[in-house]
Structures are given as structure tokens and as C-alpha cells.
Amino acid sequence: xxxxxxxxxxxxxxxxxxxxxxxARWLRTVAFAGSLSTLAxxxxxxxxxxxxxxxxxxxxxxxxxxxxxxxxADLFSALMIVMVSIIGVAVTASxxxxxxxxxxxxxxxxxxxxxxxxxxxxxxxxxIFNLYVWFEVLLIGSFVLMSLHRTRAQLQAAFIYVALNLxxxxxxxxxxxxxxxxxxxxNLADLAQTWPERRTPGLDAALSMLFLTAFGIKAGLxxxxxxxxxSYHTPPAAIGALLAGLLTKVGVYAMxxxxxxxxPDPGAFLYSVLLWLSAITMIVGLIGALAQxxxxxVLSFNLVGHIGFxxxxxxxxxxxxxxxxxxxxxxxxxxxxxxxxxxxVFLRLRRTxxxxxxxxxxxxxxxxxxxxxxxxxxLAGVPPLSGFVAKVAVVGPMLAGxxxxxxxxxxxxxxxxxxxxxRLWEEAFWKPPxxxxxxxxxxxxxxxxxxxxxxxxVSLSVGLTALAGPISALTISAAEQLLDRQAYxxxxxxxxxxxxxx
Amino acid sequence: xxLLLAIIAGVLYASGLYLMLRRRLAQLIIGLSxxxxxxxxxxxxxxxxxxxxxxxxxxxxxxxxxxxxxPQSLILTSIVIGFGVLAFALVIAHRVNQSVGSDDIxxxxxxxx
Numbered sequence: 001x002x003x004x005x006x007x008x009x010x011x012x013x014x015x016x017x018x019x020x021x022x023x024a025r026w027l028r029t030v031a032f033a034g035s036l037s038t039l040a041x042x043x044x045x046x047x048x049x050x051x052x053x054x055x056x057x058x059x060x061x062x063x064x065x066x067x068x069x070x071x072x073a074d075l076f077s078a079l080m081i082v083m084v085s086i087i088g089v090a091v092t093a094s095x096x097x098x099x100x101x102x103x104x105x106x107x108x109x110x111x112x113x114x115x116x117x118x119x120x121x122x123x124x125x126x127x128i129f130n131l132y133v134w135f136e137v138l139l140i141g142s143f144v145l146m147s148l149h150r151t152r153a154q155l156q157a158a159f160i161y162v163a164l165n166l167x168x169x170x171x172x173x174x175x176x177x178x179x180x181x182x183x184x185x186x187n188l189a190d191l192a193q194t195w196p197e198r199r200t201p202g203l204d205a206a207l208s209m210l211f212l213t214a215f216g217i218k219a220g221l222x223x224x225x226x227x228x229x230x231s232y233h234t235p236p237a238a239i240g241a242l243l244a245g246l247l248t249k250v251g252v253y254a255m256x257x258x259x260x261x262x263x264p265d266p267g268a269f270l271y272s273v274l275l276w277l278s279a280i281t282m283i284v285g286l287i288g289a290l291a292q293x294x295x296x297x298v299l300s301f302n303l304v305g306h307i308g309f310x311x312x313x314x315x316x317x318x319x320x321x322x323x324x325x326x327x328x329x330x331x332x333x334x335x336x337x338x339x340x341x342x343x344x345v346f347l348r349l350r351r352t353x354x355x356x357x358x359x360x361x362x363x364x365x366x367x368x369x370x371x372x373x374x375x376x377x378x379l380a381g382v383p384p385l386s387g388f389v390a391k392v393a394v395v396g397p398m399l400a401g402x403x404x405x406x407x408x409x410x411x412x413x414x415x416x417x418x419x420x421x422x423r424l425w426e427e428a429f430w431k432p433p434x435x436x437x438x439x440x441x442x443x444x445x446x447x448x449x450x451x452x453x454x455x456x457x458v459s460l461s462v463g464l465t466a467l468a469g470p471i472s473a474l475t476i477s478a479a480e481q482l483l484d485r486q487a488y489x490x491x492x493x494x495x496x497x498x499x500x501x502x
Numbered sequence: 503x504x505l506l507l508a509i510i511a512g513v514l515y516a517s518g519l520y521l522m523l524r525r526r527l528a529q530l531i532i533g534l535s536x537x538x539x540x541x542x543x544x545x546x547x548x549x550x551x552x553x554x555x556x557x558x559x560x561x562x563x564x565x566x567x568x569x570x571x572x573p574q575s576l577i578l579t580s581i582v583i584g585f586g587v588l589a590f591a592l593v594i595a596h597r598v599n600q601s602v603g604s605d606d607i608x609x610x611x612x613x614x615x
Contacts, residue, residue: 136583166534173541181548
């Protein structure tokens, strides 16, 4: 029952938001309450997952496993659900700072809940076809969110985003069709059990590459990421934070989940491809970031570059490396969402995120500037912030496993990130204002509603450092659970079915 | 029958991808719809075609006498999703055409408000 709540609560909230009187303050309050209750459900799932160390399974409608709809929450899913609802809370809270009234009237709050529902569904489902369906749910929500506004750049960005994601869905559907044709089932646990016997080398190669392409487009891996920097810099800050924080991570999650269950052969061609794609993604993303002159474009390229860190652990296929990548996913979701929300502060203060015309923010708003400094340098991995902890967890296992080339790439890329972040700080906050504030933009005070979601996320990212020991232990046991396929199969199918199949 | 379906699926994929590489939004959308139809046919062909067999099981008849209902329901789901998404893409293309006056992707251009 608990497992349905992260899906049902946002659905319920979205329905209420559509039906209730459309007064801005009420809408925001209901959306915020909905996100908070989702967070509570997520934390409850995490507490259970971490306490019993067992995988929680719900057979919806009591249909037995390979036939019905299965919801599964292991430690990895539970951690992701909690992060999603934390970002949901921050994004809905930031709406109290004021929104474009036209957008709010067009169902902004309900759409955010739909996206949250889709993401939670993707993290909880135990059926690969349902994974495709949840992808579509969250994509439709995000499509509409992106195109609610009608400036030319936003329309163009929305179209690129829609077209590329639909292409990814077509690839995924193709892979699912081929998979079903050979395996005769789409339940992930059932597939994990029967697929190793039924697979043929040719089909295996085709399927793994189709999955890699489909999830790689969604996650933003090189050479499939070009849609992301072309579209994430145009929507308003809160939507940018939601999409940047969640959507690419859904791609990473799907990749980790499906590959650990279906292609459990470390050292396979698939994983060497993934290893080098991750390394190239890091390099290309960060070089792209250095060439940009807009705060949100720099962030978008950084988002791409750091996706490499989250997939590299899967390629190395050890509990420590995979755990490091999971920790990196958690840290990166927090930090990148914080920075996109912070770009909302620039938009409010200066009406722009172009670095050439920003400047002097530290002189005018020192407290807010210091608050943004923390996630900036956490993304770069400056000790003792959360990025440092996460990077140690990713790079350490690479060195231990003898992958010195990739480790060198990761460390150089961290340096490039530091350069790119230091430039952001220098250009946006430190240098004197380029032109004196014009009379049309009176010096504004930042209201608490705009800053407090950022402060909330920053405090969590600092908390990630403070609790680095327990949390990285948690991610490593999540990784061990992911690599132990038999436990997943037993949890979903039950002991009898597993025994009967043997 | 399966060979025919496989060829049709291949032709649909090829023409869908070709159309997606064109510049015009209308062609891109038609390409997307061909692509999703291609994958529907691929699901049908990959799961095996059983013409003239019912998907309902009656006791006492061997299991080989039935069609697998799962691929059909998968296709049904993906048709519904594809239809919704296609309608949405058409609306965006319409908005682009209204605001730019062209359906060339590059004509949208950078933001000049």
C-alpha cells in the first residue's frame, strides 16, 4: 500500500488542483502540501527499505508477479524517490515567490505534480513496459510545462525537446518489442530470471545498443545530449530546476536498473562502450560549458558533463563503483536543482542570466551570493562540500580497479568544473556591474520565498557532507542489492516460482 | 506473413528516420508517426503472428491454438500514447507556424523579442 503513495498522492494533488477554485495562494498551498505528503511517503519507504534490508514489493490488485502490475522498491528506488520528492518540495515552495499569472492559470501546479508522479512511477515500477509508460507520462507533463510559454526561443527549445524524446521512446519501444518476442515476458524479475538462458549473441548486442541509445538520449550521454543544452536554458527557473534535477536522472536510473538485471556480464562490450562514452561525456560537457556565456547554458553543459560520473560506476560493475555513482546521482540532483533555482534569483534581480551583463551581485546581495557559492563549489567538488565526497566515491573505485585513464579524465574534468564554476562566480557576483542599474529596474529586495527553497536544498547538500559516512554506506548497500539479481528475482516472484523454474 | 510484416516495419522505420532528418516540422512529425507505427508492427511481428486464432482460452484445447494477447495490448497502449503525443506535437508545430510564419526548423532562430 505504501508503495502506491508516491504515485497516488501527486495524482490526487493534480486532480484537486484542477478542480479547486483557481486562486493563486490556495493553488500554491495545496501543491506544496501535496509535495510535502509525497516526501513523507518517500521517507517512510526509505526507512523501511533501509531497516529491513528487504526489497518491498507490491502486486497491484493481487495478481501474481509475471502477470500483474508489480511495484518494487529496493534501496536505490527508495533513495531516488526521496530525492525526487525533496526537489518537488523545493520547486513547489519556490512558486510562493510569485509566478507569471498566465502560466499559473494554465495549470502549472498540476503539471508539476504530473511530472513528479511520472518520475516516481518510473522509479517504482517492476515491469519494463510500465517503465516506458511512465516515461511517456513524465514526458507529456514536461512537454506541456516547457511549452506553456510562447517566446520564440522557448517554442524552439520545446520542439527540439519533444522531437528528441519521442525518438528515444521509439527506440525504447523497438527494444521492448524485440525483447518480448524472444523472452515472452516484460516483468523485470521474470526477464532477469529467463533472459540469460534465452538470449542469443546477435539479439543481445542489438538490444543492449537499443537500450543504451534510448536511455542515453534521456540521460544526456555523448553523442546524444545535444537536445539538452539546446532546451534547458529557456524555461523559467523552477521548471528548469525540476527538469534538470529529475529527468536526466530518470534516464540514468533506467540504465542502471535494466542493465544490472538484463545484461549481468561485467567486461562485456556494452560496458566498455559505456565506460568510454561516460569519459567522453565528461570531457565534451565541460569543454562546452567553458565556451558558454550564459549562466543557465553553463549549467546545462555542466549537467551533461556530470552525467558521465553517474554512468561510469555502472560500467565498472563493482559495488563500490556503482555505490559511488548512486551517491553522485543524489548529490548532483540536489546541487544542479539548487543552481537552476538560483538562476531564478538573477532573473528576478536583473531580468537576465547572460554573464556579460550580470555582475556585482555580491556587492548588492552578499548573503544570497554566499548561499549560491556553496552549490557552485559543491558542483566543482571542492572539499568539504558534497561534490568532493561524491567524487571520492566515484574516483576511488576507478583507481582500485586499475582504470587509471578514466580516473585521470574524471580528475581533469573536476578541474575544468572548478574553472567553469569560478568563472561563474567571478562574472556574475564578483566583477563590478557592467552598467549602472537602470531606472526601470529599481534595486530589489529578495523575499524569503525566493531564497528559502534554495537555502533548504543547500542545507541538505551540506547535510550530505555531514552524514557522508552513513549515506555512502547506504549507497554501497544499494549497489550490492542491485548487483544481487537473485534477491530481486526472489522478492518479486516469490520462492516457489523461482524454484519451479529451476 | 512475418516476412511481409518485417519488411513493412523496416520500410516504415527507414522512411520515418529519413523524414525526421528533414528541416520542415511537418515532415518531422509525419516521420515520428511513421516511426511509432513501424515499432507497433515490429512488436506484432516479433511476438509471432497467429492468424485466425482467438486470444481467449477454453478448457480442453491445446495452448498452441491461441494468439498471445499481450503484444496486442502493448500495441494498443503505444497507439494511444503515440496519438496523444502526436496531437501535442502538431499543436506545437502550429504555434511555431503562427509565431514564425514558417515551418522550417532553422527559421525559428534565436530569440529576438
